[in-house]
Amino acid sequence: MNATTASSAGSRQALGPDAEVVVVGGGHAGAAVVAQLRSQGFAGELVLISAENGLPYHRPPLSKKALLEGADMASMSLRPESWYVTHRVTRHVCATVTGIDRAARRVHLQSASAPESMTYDALILATGSAPRAWTDPVTGGDALGLADGVHVLRDFDDAVALRAALLACDHLVIVGGGYIGLEVAATARALGCEVCIVELAPRILQRVAPEATARLLRQLHQSHGVQIFEGAQVVVLQREGKKISSVRIQTAEGPLRELQADLLLAGIGAVPRDALAKACGLEVGNGIVVNAHGQTEDPAIWALGDVARHRDQSIRIESVGNANHQAALVAAALMARPEPLPLVPWFWSDQYGGRLQIAGLWQPADRWVERQEGAQGRSIWSYQGPRLVAVDAWQAPGAYVLGKKWLETGQYPPSEWLANQDHNLKDWVPQALSGVAS
Known part of the structure; x- marks a missing residue:
């Protein structure tokens, strides 16, 4: 190993050609940071570990084109396999990092093909976020999943399962009126499903957009036949055998209302996958806490993407633009290069x-x-x-x-x-x- 990182921006020394960099997470942020490291001159060993089986891929189409038309993971790949070969990026798929030994600078893995452990000079955590579990409205404690007819949408396998269910679906109920819920509602209407959105907050997009934007999109969805219930919650999930038949919701007006439902999508936000960082003693709190350069309290460990939170901010920014920008920041810090200009966060949503x-x-x-x-x-x-x-x-x-x-x-x-x-x-x-x- 050749440890050459420093915690101070003013005293950084570039990673040397013998350094080993391990990136945990094969999503957009992980793929972006390996590309940035190579483009900024890193010549050492570069390893990308992914829990999924396949190349890093675009995720925004999951709620749109992949649901509407179907797609294979290769067609959504950020880069072809040949790019990783040419740029000497060692990829381990279907691999899970089970622990981090900070003192020895070593990660431990569970995988059929990857080694049981590997050393690092710099470890980059790009573990992303996971869908927030929707709990049984009756028991209040049991997380519901596919076996219960409850879907989430975060990765390719989720999209494949949801598309198959939508093609056989007449009535979809979406719990959560955020952008994922609204995008899936638009796609489901294009597939011929009747759609109801149930939002617990007083209005859709409560946390992420002004009332004017919510009103615009509410009217858009209603003009396409989507029913939207705000200030409402699902209180009973009715089944015929193992299949959902309807849901009962409690509305702001008081009376219970029954909605037909063949399946339910839980779109109630995401939580950072920060358990690995927490287990090895790093500071976490709504994500892995990092400084302005993406560095954790451990000078050899960095974090970026959906899982990272700047210590001076209360929120994490979950977007492609933020993942790309943080990848450039981390790579610049590791290579002792000028950092990119500050980013104005940007997002987009396609509907109808x-x-x-x-x-x-x-x-x-x-x-x-x-x-x-x-x-x-x-x-x-x-x-x-x-x-x-x-x-x-x-x-x-x-x-x-x-x-x-x-x-x-x-x-x-x-x-x-x-x-x-x-x-x-x-x-x-x-x-x-x-x-x-x-």
Whole structure:
């Protein structure tokens, strides 16, 4: 081994050509960081360990194209097998890391083909997140799964099982009105299923979007025949034999209501897969806690992607853009190269042939401005005081591009300017206005 990492950004030394880097997690973040390490000049041994069987693949299509048309994992691969061979990335699939010996800098594995353990100079945890389990509404304690007719959607196998069930389904009930639930609802309607969404919060997208965005998507789904129950919860799961026949929900209005259901999708969020880090004594708390460079309290262990949380933030950002950015950050730190510019978080959601594009984080906003963009588009601009914090653009790519640029530069129009529908977004020039927040 050739340990050359340091915890201080100012005293970093690049990994040498004899160093061994082990990446745990074969999702987007894991694949991105091995690519970044090679592109930034790392010449040592590079190992990628994945619990799944196959190449790292795109996950956003799982709720859309993969459900609607079917797909094999190879068609969604981020890179072909030849790339990993050419770039000397050793891949171990169907392999689970069972423990980390921090003192010896060694990971222990359970696998049919990988060694029982391997050493590392730098260990990168990209273990992602797992679907939050939906518990039996009657017992309140038992997690329900496929054997109970309850599906989740997080990986390729989940998508395969859900598609097969949807093709034989007449009535789908989705618990959870977040983006996964809404995207699956749109796909299920395209497959001919009747769909009901049951959201416990007072409205859909409660944690991730302003009311204006929720209203827009609520109306969109209702126009396609989706029933949405907000401030409601499933209290009884009815079965005929082992098959779900209906669910009873408690609504905000009080009376129980029975919904037909052939299957149920639990889309109630995700939890970080941080048990491995916790077991070896690393700091965890809604994810593996890291510094601005992606480094944990152990200078030889790093974390990125859905599982990582910056110590100064309360939330984890689960997105492709964030995984790519953190991969670049970690690789730059390990190779003692200049780090990339700060990222404005960005996301997207495709529903019914339309696209919602989001830049920034809505959560700290206290108000928003809504604008019409052309015949079908809308843009929603979220502000915290005078500060623009996010833009949600439905079928309005121009507004999204401008909003993302404004967030990146810190120069944007005041909300009063945006509220005037006669103003063209392209006409705003920072120098031409006074009192603009920076």
